[in-house]
Amino acid sequence: MYSFSNRVRYSEVNSEKELTLPSLLDYLQDCCTFESEDFGVGVDYLAKEQVAWILSSWEIKVYRYPQMGQHIKVSTWPYAFRGFYGYRNFRIEGEDGEIFAEANSVWVFMDTEKMRPARISERMQEVYIPEIRDEIPGEWADRKISLPDEAVQKSVEKEPVRVSRFYIDTNHHMNNGKYILVAEEYLPEQVFVCGLRAEYRKAAMLGDMLYPVVTMEEKQITVTLADEKGASYAIICFQIQKKERQS
The missing domain is CATH 3.10.129.10 (Hotdog Thioesterase)
Structure with a gap:
C-alpha cells in the first residue's frame, strides 16, 4: 500500500x-x-x-x-x-x-x-x-454506465464547453478530474454528493467542444459530455442526497 x-x-x-x-x-x-x-x-x-x-x-x-x-x-x-x-x-x-x-x-x-x-x-x-x-x-458497480430509456427521454442539452489549456495534462488530453469539474456545474445547490461513477470513453483534446447532456433522476444526476455527433467523451453519474441546511 x-x-x-x-x-x-x-x-x-x-x-x-x-x-x-x-x-x-x-x-x-x-x-x-x-x-x-x-x-x-x-x-x-x-x-x-x-x-x-x-x-x-x-x-x-x-x-x-x-x-x-x-x-x-x-x-x-x-x-x-x-x-x-x-x-x-x-x-x-x-x-x-x-x-x-x-x-x-x-x-x-x-x-x-x-x-x-x-x-x-x-x-x-x-x-x-x-x-x-x-x-x-x-x-x-460495473465500469460501464447505462441509463434507463425513460430517464434519457427527459434529458436536457446544455451550452457547449470548449476544452481550454487549463484542462490539459501531461498526456496532452483533458485530465480525468476536469470532466468532473465541468459536470459538477450542472448539479443543483444544496445536494450532498455521496457517490460518483465516471466512465471515460475517448479523450478530449485542446480546443474540442464538449456538449453536455444532463439526465435527472430521483437519487442521481448523470452528465454526458459528448462531441458534436453525440459520441461520448465521458459519462459522469452523481449519487445525491438532499443536504441539510445549516441554521
Whole structure:
C-alpha cells in the first residue's frame, strides 16, 4: 500500500469549508502518480517507453468531506491485473482513522505509439504485483454506465464547453478530474454528493467542444459530455442526497 499525508488547504474547499469533489479526485490521482514516480515508472518513464495507464472508470463512495485544515492520509493499492486491465482501490482517512472516502478504479495499459491496449509489461508487473492487496469489500458497480430509456427521454442539452489549456495534462488530453469539474456545474445547490461513477470513453483534446447532456433522476444526476455527433467523451453519474441546511 502506498500512502501520503496532507492537510486540506483553503484553496481546496467550498463555501462551507468542505473539500470539494474535484479536489478529492485530485488527491486520488496525485496518490497513484506519486506512487509511480517513487517506484521509477512515472511520467518521464512512461513517455520514454511510449506507454500509459489510461483511466477507464471510477467509482467513489463519499461518507463525509474533510474540512479545511484537517490532516488526511490518502492511500492506494492495486488488487488485480487481468489482460491489459489494472484494478486499483483508494482510501482517504483522517488522523483518527475515520474513513472519508473510498474508491475503485479500472485502468487500461496502452501503447501510446500504436494507440491501442497492450500487454502489461514485465517492468510494470515487477513494480506493482508485489503491491497487490485485498479489494475493499462491498458492492462495486460495473465500469460501464447505462441509463434507463425513460430517464434519457427527459434529458436536457446544455451550452457547449470548449476544452481550454487549463484542462490539459501531461498526456496532452483533458485530465480525468476536469470532466468532473465541468459536470459538477450542472448539479443543483444544496445536494450532498455521496457517490460518483465516471466512465471515460475517448479523450478530449485542446480546443474540442464538449456538449453536455444532463439526465435527472430521483437519487442521481448523470452528465454526458459528448462531441458534436453525440459520441461520448465521458459519462459522469452523481449519487445525491438532499443536504441539510445549516441554521
